Each structure stands twice: as structure tokens, then as C-alpha cells.
Amino acid sequence: MSKVRDAVTEIQSVLSRRLKLQDPRFELESSGTKVSGSIVSESFRGMADSQRQRRIWDALQEEYGPESVRRAGTLLAFTPDEWDLDDESDT
Numbered sequence: 001m002s003k004v005r006d007a008v009t010e011i012q013s014v015l016s017r018r019l020k021l022q023d024p025r026f027e028l029e030s031s032g033t034k035v036s037g038s039i040v041s042e043s044f045r046g047m048a049d050s051q052r053q054r055r056i057w058d059a060l061q062e063e064y065g066p067e068s069v070r071r072a073g074t075l076l077a078f079t080p081d082e083w084d085l086d087d088e089s090d091t
Helices: 003-019 049-071 080-089
Strands: 025-031 034-040 072-078
Touching: 003 025, 003 034, 003 049, 034 049, 034 080, 049 072, 072 080
Parallel strands: 034 072
Antiparallel strands: 025 034
């Protein structure tokens, strides 16, 4: 497995485990040393965007400490309904 794929898989594993995500779907990619993209899970329902971001970054901080800002770029969180709406607008 390549280093890029390893980085993406590792972030997926950390977030799934630490956030206890319900049926997560990840649309992540690695650019250089950072992993960025979208995380889709029913677990985000009822949360404000700021709450979602705080949970994601808290999980990464708990796992990696200060190194988390070097490992992760922009990570956006959606519910499945929000993600499907975004997909529909692309067509």
C-alpha cells in the first residue's frame, strides 16, 4: 500500500474509532502530507457545523497531539441527507 493510501486509511480509522461514527462514508484524498475531504455519517445529525468540526479536530488532537495539524487539512462533515442533496445539485 502506498504512503498516500496509508495516510487516508489511518485518518479514516482514527475518526471512525474515536468518533464512533455510524455507517461512515469517507471521500478523502491525500495532497502532500495532509489528508482532506468529506466525512458522511448519520452521527453528525443535529449538530451545528462548528460542533462537527470541533469533534473531528478533538479526535485528531487526542490521537496525534500537535502533529494533527500536519496530518489533516480541510475535513468537512455531512449527514447522508446533506451529502445526497449536494450530489443532486451536481447533476
